[in-house]
Amino acid sequence: LVVENEATMPGSDKETDLTERIEAFLSDLKRGGSGTGPLRGSAETARETTALLRRITAQARWSSAGDLMEIIRKEGRRMTAAQPSETTVGNMIRRVLKIIREEYARSRGSSEETDQQESLHKLLTSGGLSEENFRQHFAALKANVIEAINELLTELEGTTDNIAMQALEHIHSNEVIMTIGRSRTVEAFLKDAARKRKFHVIVAECAPFCQGHEMATSLSKAGIETTVITDAAIFAVMSRVNKVIIGTQTVLANGGLRAVNGTHTLALAAKHHSTPLIVCAPMFKLSPQFPNEEDTFHKFVSPHEVLPFTEGEILSKVNVHCPVFDYVPPELITLFISNIGGHAPSYIYRLMSELYHPEDHEL
Amino acid sequence: MNEEELVEYFRAQMRKDPDMASAVAAIRTLLEFLKRDKGETILGLRESLTSATDCLTGVDSSVAVSSGGELFLRFISLTSLEHQDLSRCKKVMEERGELFLEKISMSRAKVAKLCHTFIKDGAKILTHSYSRVVLRVLEKAAAEKKRFSVYVTESQPDAAGRQMAEALRKLNVPVTVVLDAAVGYVLEKVDLVIVGAEGVVESGGIINKIGTYQMAVCSKAHNKPFYVVAESFKFVRLYPLNQQDVPDKFKYKADTLKTVQNLSEEHPMIDYTPPSLITLLFTDLGVLTPSAVSDELIKLYL
Numbered sequence: 001l002v003v004e005n006e007a008t009m010p011g012s013d014k015e016t017d018l019t020e021r022i023e024a025f026l027s028d029l030k031r032g033g034s035g036t037g038p039l040r041g042s043a044e045t046a047r048e049t050t051a052l053l054r055r056i057t058a059q060a061r062w063s064s065a066g067d068l069m070e071i072i073r074k075e076g077r078r079m080t081a082a083q084p085s086e087t088t089v090g091n092m093i094r095r096v097l098k099i100i101r102e103e104y105a106r107s108r109g110s111s112e113e114t115d116q117q118e119s120l121h122k123l124l125t126s127g128g129l130s131e132e133n134f135r136q137h138f139a140a141l142k143a144n145v146i147e148a149i150n151e152l153l154t155e156l157e158g159t160t161d162n163i164a165m166q167a168l169e170h171i172h173s174n175e176v177i178m179t180i181g182r183s184r185t186v187e188a189f190l191k192d193a194a195r196k197r198k199f200h201v202i203v204a205e206c207a208p209f210c211q212g213h214e215m216a217t218s219l220s221k222a223g224i225e226t227t228v229i230t231d232a233a234i235f236a237v238m239s240r241v242n243k244v245i246i247g248t249q250t251v252l253a254n255g256g257l258r259a260v261n262g263t264h265t266l267a268l269a270a271k272h273h274s275t276p277l278i279v280c281a282p283m284f285k286l287s288p289q290f291p292n293e294e295d296t297f298h299k300f301v302s303p304h305e306v307l308p309f310t311e312g313e314i315l316s317k318v319n320v321h322c323p324v325f326d327y328v329p330p331e332l333i334t335l336f337i338s339n340i341g342g343h344a345p346s347y348i349y350r351l352m353s354e355l356y357h358p359e360d361h362e363l
Numbered sequence: 364m365n366e367e368e369l370v371e372y373f374r375a376q377m378r379k380d381p382d383m384a385s386a387v388a389a390i391r392t393l394l395e396f397l398k399r400d401k402g403e404t405i406l407g408l409r410e411s412l413t414s415a416t417d418c419l420t421g422v423d424s425s426v427a428v429s430s431g432g433e434l435f436l437r438f439i440s441l442t443s444l445e446h447q448d449l450s451r452c453k454k455v456m457e458e459r460g461e462l463f464l465e466k467i468s469m470s471r472a473k474v475a476k477l478c479h480t481f482i483k484d485g486a487k488i489l490t491h492s493y494s495r496v497v498l499r500v501l502e503k504a505a506a507e508k509k510r511f512s513v514y515v516t517e518s519q520p521d522a523a524g525r526q527m528a529e530a531l532r533k534l535n536v537p538v539t540v541v542l543d544a545a546v547g548y549v550l551e552k553v554d555l556v557i558v559g560a561e562g563v564v565e566s567g568g569i570i571n572k573i574g575t576y577q578m579a580v581c582s583k584a585h586n587k588p589f590y591v592v593a594e595s596f597k598f599v600r601l602y603p604l605n606q607q608d609v610p611d612k613f614k615y616k617a618d619t620l621k622t623v624q625n626l627s628e629e630h631p632m633i634d635y636t637p638p639s640l641i642t643l644l645f646t647d648l649g650v651l652t653p654s655a656v657s658d659e660l661i662k663l664y665l
Contacts, residue, residue, distance in 0.1 A: 254643060254652055290643075290650060292481040346654040358649055 014059045022075060025052055029083040041184050042088045042249070046284045047156050049079070049092040054149045057096075057142065065104040065141060066134035069097055076363045085299040085325070087250045087258075087287040090363065094288070094356045099148045101357055107138040155339070159282035160188045162339035167193035170278060170337070175199045175242040178234075178270075181206035181260045182215040183247025185280045189337075190245070191222045200225045202241065204234050206262050208305035208322065231262050238269040245278045248328075251286045253352055255330030255345030258297065261323055267332035276334040283338050288352055288361040291327050299324045364399045366418050373419055382495060386431030386596050387467060389419050393435045394460040397453070405443045405452065412436055424617040426562030426570050426633070430599035437663065438463065470594040470647035471496055475503040478557070478592055478645040486511040486554045489546070492518035492572040493527040494559025496592045500645075505534050512537040514549050518572055520630060543574050550585045560593040562613075563646075564601045565660055567638035567653025569593070570609065573631060579640035588642040595648050598660050603635050
C-alpha cells in the first residue's frame with residue numbers, strides 16, 4: 001500500500017482513506033486489550049476485520065491474486081502484532097486468504113478436487129514440484145472475491161442466532177446449568193432456551209473482573225432463575241449441576257480452549273463429577289494455533305485488580321500476576337456447539353482443514 | 364532382476380546411506396526393479412512387484428518396509444489407471460517415482476520444522492531407543508539455540524539407546540541413558556516425551572520399539588504430553604485392537620521368523636501404542652491429532 005507521497009495522483013484519496021482506516025483499526029485493537037473485559041466482543045472484531053479486508057480488496061491496487069494475498073498478509077501481520085491475544089483478526093484474514101485461493105482456482109477452471117492440501121494421495125500422483133504462484137490475471141476475480149467476502153459477512157452476522165437456535169436440544173426442564181464469566185454467545189443460548197423451558201443457572205463470578213455479575217443481571221432480566229457464586233465455590237456446588245455451558249475466547253487446533261481464567265478449574269471439577277462440558281463457540285473463533293507458544297499464549301494485565309496499589313507496604317515484597325486466559329485441554333470437553341452444528345473435540349482438525357489452508361497457518 | 368540382485372541392491376542402499384529410512388530404501392529398490400522389469404502387462408508387473416515386496420520383507424521385517432512396499436503398489440495402481448499403454452505408463456511411473464523419492468527425502472526436514480517449536484528453552488525430554496527422525500528434530504532445536512536435556516532409554520535387547528546417546532553427545536546436548544525399567548522413575552523430572560514410530564496405524568496409534576507402550580502409559584499417568592514424530596510414508600493400513608492383534612511377521616526379526624519353531628519363546632521387538640495415549644503426531648502432512656490419521660489414509664486408499 002502506497003502512502004502520502006502520491007497526494008497528486010488520482011485515486012490516491014481512496015488509498016489514503018484506506019490507510020487511515022487501517023491505522024484507526026490498528027490503534028483500536030491496541031487500545032482494546034486493556035483487559036477490563038473486552039471493549040468489543042469478538043463478533044464485532046471479526047465483522048470489522050472482514051469489512052476492512054473487503055475494503056482493501058476493493059480499493060488497493062493489485063493485478064493478480066498473488067499480489068492481493070501479499071497485501072492482505074502484510075496487513076494481517078501488522079494487525080495480529082497490534083493485539084496478539086485477539087485471534088479472531090488472524091482467523092478472518094486466513095478465511096479471506098482461503099476465499100481468494102478458491103476463487104482463483106475456480107477462475108482457472110481447475111476443479112476443487114485439486115485441493116491444495118498435502119496428502120499421501122497427492123504425494124503419489126502429482127506430476128511435478130510446480131508451485132502454484134497465483135500470477136494469472138482474471139478480470140472477474142475482484143468481483144468474485146468481494147461477493148464471497150459478502151457471504152462471509154452474512155455468515156458472521158447470523159452466528160449467534162444459529163447457535164441459540166440449537167439451545168432447545170441441549171437444555172431440558174428443571175436442569176441446573178453452570179457457567180462462568182460473561183459470554184454473549186452463552187447468554188443468547190440460555191435466553192433462547194428460557195422462552196420455552198424453565199431451568200436454573202449458576203454463574204461463577206470470575207474474579208477479578210467479576211463479569212459474572214453482569215451475566216447474572218442480564219439473565220435474570222430475561223426471567224431465568226440465577227445464582228452467583230465465587231470461583232472458589234465451583235467444586236463445592238458442582239455435584240448439583242447437570243451441565244456446564246461456557247463460551248471461550250479461542251478454540252485451538254488440537255480441540256483445546258483458550259478461555260477466561262478459571263475455566264480450567266471449572267472443567268476439572270466437571271470432569272470429576274462426570275458432568276458434560278459444552279462449549280458454545282462460533283466458527284470464527286477456531287484458530288490454527290497449538291498451545292505450545294507460551295510467549296504469545298498468555299496475556300497479563302495490570303495486577304491492581306488483584307492487589308490494589310493502595311496496599312503500599314507489601315507491594316515491594318510480593319509478586320502479583322493477573323493472567324487473563326486459561327488453557328483447557330481437549331480431554332475435558334464433551335461437545336462444541338458452533339453455528340454449523342455440534343462436534344466432538346476430536347473433529348476440530350477436520351473443520352480446520354475446511355476453513356483454512358495449511359500454508360496460511362503462518363501469516 | 365532376480366531375488367538375490369534385489370536383496371543385494373536393498374542392502375547396498377542401506378549401507379550407502381545409514382541415515383535413510385528403511386521404507387525409502389525399499390521404495391528405491393522397487394523403483395529400480397520397475398526400471399529393469401521386462402514384463403509385458405500391468406497385471407504381470409503388479410504380481411512381480413508384490414513378490415519383490417515379499418522378498419524384501421524377508422530381509423527386513425519391519426512395518427516400515429511393508430508400508431513402503433504397499434505405498435509403492437498403490438502408486439503403481441493409481442498411475443496405471445491413468446495410462447493404459449504399458450510403455451507410456453512405465454515412463455510416467457519412473458518419472459513420478461523419482462519425484463516421489465525426492466519429496467519424501469524432504470519429509471524429515473518438514474517434520475523437524477514443525478516439531479522443534481514445541482521444545483521450549485530449558486525443557487527436559489524423554490525419548491525411546493534410536494530414532495533418526497527424533498534425532499533430526501533435536502538437531503533442529505539445538506540449531507535454534509534452545510537449551511534442553513535428554514533422557515534416553517537403553518532399549519534392550521539391542522541397546523539402541525546408546526547409539527542415540529552417542530549421536531546426541533556429538534550435538535553437545537546433555538544426555539542421560541536410563542534403564543528401560545526406570546521410565547516411571549524419571550518421568551516426574553521430564554517435561555515432554557518424544558518418540559519416533561516404525562508404523563502409524565489407521566486408528567492413529569503407533570507401532571514402535573518394545574517399551575514405547577509402557578512409556579506412553581506412564582506419561583498418561585503423569586500427565587506429560589506424549590508426541591510422536593513420523594513421516595507420512597509410514598502410515599499403514601492396519602487396525603490392531605490390542606497387542607496380540609499385531610501380526611507376528613512384524614513382531615520378530617526376519618531371521619527369527621525363518622529359523623525359530625516356537626515363537627512363543629521369543630521376545631517381540633515391537634509393541635502397539637493406542638491413540639488414546641498419544642497427544643499429537645508430527646508428520647510432513649502437518650501436525651495431526653490421532654483422529655486425523657485415518658482421514659489421511661482414507662484419502663489415499665479411496
